[in-house]
Structures are given as structure tokens and as C-alpha cells.
Amino acid sequence: MPIPIVLDCDPGTDDAFAVLLALASPELDVLAITVAGGNVGLDRTLANTLALTRLAGSQVPVHKGADRPILGAFFNEPRVHGIDGLGGIALPDGGAPHPELAADAIRRILRTSPEPVTLVGIAPVTNLALALTTEPALAANVASIVLMSGAWAEGNATPAAEFNALNDPEALSVLLACGRPVVFATLELTAQALATPERLAALRARGGGRCLQTVCDIQATVPRSRRLPAPPLHDPCAIAWLIQPSLFTARTCSARVDLGPGIGRGRTAIDRWNRTGDPFNATVLETLDGDGFFDLLGERLARLP
Ligand code: BDR
Numbered sequence: 001m002p003i004p005i006v007l008d009c010d011p012g013t014d015d016a017f018a019v020l021l022a023l024a025s026p027e028l029d030v031l032a033i034t035v036a037g038g039n040v041g042l043d044r045t046l047a048n049t050l051a052l053t054r055l056a057g058s059q060v061p062v063h064k065g066a067d068r069p070i071l072g073a074f075f076n077e078p079r080v081h082g083i084d085g086l087g088g089i090a091l092p093d094g095g096a097p098h099p100e101l102a103a104d105a106i107r108r109i110l111r112t113s114p115e116p117v118t119l120v121g122i123a124p125v126t127n128l129a130l131a132l133t134t135e136p137a138l139a140a141n142v143a144s145i146v147l148m149s150g151a152w153a154e155g156n157a158t159p160a161a162e163f164n165a166l167n168d169p170e171a172l173s174v175l176l177a178c179g180r181p182v183v184f185a186t187l188e189l190t191a192q193a194l195a196t197p198e199r200l201a202a203l204r205a206r207g208g209g210r211c212l213q214t215v216c217d218i219q220a221t222v223p224r225s226r227r228l229p230a231p232p233l234h235d236p237c238a239i240a241w242l243i244q245p246s247l248f249t250a251r252t253c254s255a256r257v258d259l260g261p262g263i264g265r266g267r268t269a270i271d272r273w274n275r276t277g278d279p280f281n282a283t284v285l286e287t288l289d290g291d292g293f294f295d296l297l298g299e300r301l302a303r304l305p
């Protein structure tokens with residue numbers, strides 16, 4: 001039986017790979033895609049999600065979500081994702097979103113699904129937290145929460161914080177306290193999914209259709225990383241965990257997020273060595289077979305139109 005998921009995203013160059021990987025994979029039943037602002041403003045992330053689903057020929061409903069975090073405003077990252085969020089690569093118009101707003105759709109799905117639903121967050125997790133804050137009992141129908149978020153060491157948006165965690169730490173703290181396990185694909189994990197020129201060339205060489213070639217065009221616009229030898233494909237790691245967990249090693253642990261106003265805001269304290277003795281509320285993905293991950297990505301994206 002495919003795993004029922006709701007995918008919450010903010011495309012975003014690496015989100016584009018994640019959305020298409022999810023849509024291309026029979027192991028997953030994508031019940032809805034919900035969209036937040038983040039990498040760029042909500043107007044763009046929403047249009048990008050709609051365009052990507054149309055490119056894939058998918059009928060999955062796309063729901064408009066939060067244009068700001070629970071507190072303050074989203075920081076955007078146009079230097080990495082381009083001012084339009086997809087590196088300036090034009091996609092055909094994807095039409096209009098479903099009329100139901102994201103948090104309403106997430107609650108409805110959790111209320112009515114006959115089996116527990118996995119919530120996948122590859123953006124600031126405002127939409128997921130709003131849904132669970134307004135009807136906390138629905139957490140009982142959450143199978144798990146799989147996030148690209150956080151870091152056990154240094155951040156990428158600040159010295160302390162990873163971009164998605166920094167962009168709504170209050171929302172992340174809601175998920176960590178909801179009673180369901182949270183799986184973290186952190187920066188340390190995604191640093192093992194580097195889109196090197198050789199791997200991008202191998203992806204292109206698979207042929208495939210417009211989807212595969214378009215995401216390769218999008219990825220080619222991502223600037224060099226200051227931290228790493230090549231840009232990481234962060235977000236599809238969260239999807240790959242659900243499709244092929246044998247690519248990963250993982251450990252259970254406790255995790256918290258720093259909500260203070262200073263330089264540590266958004267830092268995730270992922271207690272891999274159980275120093276706190278806190279109850280375990282998380283699984284941290286630690287290692288990834290990078291070549292296996294890119295094989296999976298290529299094989300799946302080549303199935304799309
Ligand atoms: C995360 O931040 C965004 O820029 C990416 O899409 C990814 O979700 C990486 O820190």
C-alpha cells in the first residue's frame with residue numbers, strides 16, 4: 001500500500017526535485033501539496049508549485065498556505081533560488097490553486113483519512129503547525145512528520161540555524177511537541193546529496209521528458225556553495241527517506257529548537273548522544289548513500305512526462 005502523505009513546500013530549486021520525486025513514486029500517495037512562502041514570496045512559491053504539478057501531468061490538489069511565519073516575516077533566499085524561485089527557468093502556467101486553504105486541507109485530510117497520514121515538510125513548517133495547533137487531537141492520525149530542517153552543528157542561514165528552522169522556529173516547536181515522531185533530514189545529511197556537475201550530467205543523460213530536463217535546467221542556475229564543493233539537493237532527501245529508507249542510517253533521539261531572539265534563534269539542538277536524557281521525539285537521518293540517492297532520483301524523474 002502506498003504511504004499517504006501531505007507535502008508542504010516552498011519551491012525553490014531543490015523543492016522542485018522533491019515535488020517531482022514524490023509525484024513520480026508509486027510508494028507514495030500524495031493526497032495534497034500545501035505551499036508556504038519561504039525561499040521566495042508565497043505568490044511565487046504557489047505559482048511554481050502549480051506549474052510543477054501541471055508539468056508532471058498531476059491532478060494532486062495544491063493549496064495556498066502561509067505568507068508569513070507565526071511571528072514576524074519570512075526571510076527569502078533569492079540569491080540561491082533566483083527572484084522567481086526557480087532560477088529564472090520559465091514554466092507553463094499551472095492554473096489556480098484549490099480553493100481550500102492549506103491548514104484547512106491538512107486538518108480535513110487528517111480528520112477523514114482511514115489510515116494515518118505522513119506529513120512531509122520541506123519549507124518553514126507554518127502550515128503544518130497551524131493545522132495541528134487549531135485541532136491538536138488530529139495528531140493521533142499523523143503517522144510521522146518528515147522534515148528537511150535543522151542541523152546538529154552549524155546552520156546555513158545563520159551560524160546557528162538552518163533556513164527552514166530559522167524561518168518559523170515556533171512552528172517547528174509545535175511539531176516537536178505534538179507527540180508524533182519527527183524525522184530530520186538535516187544539513188549534515190543533505191551535504192551527502194551534492195549535485196556535482198558529474199551527477200547532473202548523468203541525470204540529464206537519462207533522457208526522460210520535460211520534467212527531468214527542466215529540473216536539471218533549474219539546478220544549473222544554483223550558484224556555487226560557499227560551504228560545500230557543490231550545491232546540496234536538500235529537499236528530495238526527505239522524500240527519498242520514505243521511498244527507499246535503505247539508503248540511510250538513522251538514530252532516534254530528542255530534539256528542541258531555540259526560540260530566543262538572539263543569534264541562536266532557530267538552532268536545532270539534536271541530542272544524538274542523549275546528553276539531556278529528554279524523552280525521544282525525533283529520528284535524525286545521519287548518513288546517505290549519495291550515489292544511490294541520485295540513481296533513485298534519475299530513475300524516478302525519467303518516468304515523468
Ligand atoms: C532548505 O532551505 C531552502 O532554501 C531549501 O529549499 C531547503 O528546504 C535548506 O536549508
Ligand code: CA
Pocket residue numbers: 009010011012014015039122123235
Ligand atoms: Ca524548501
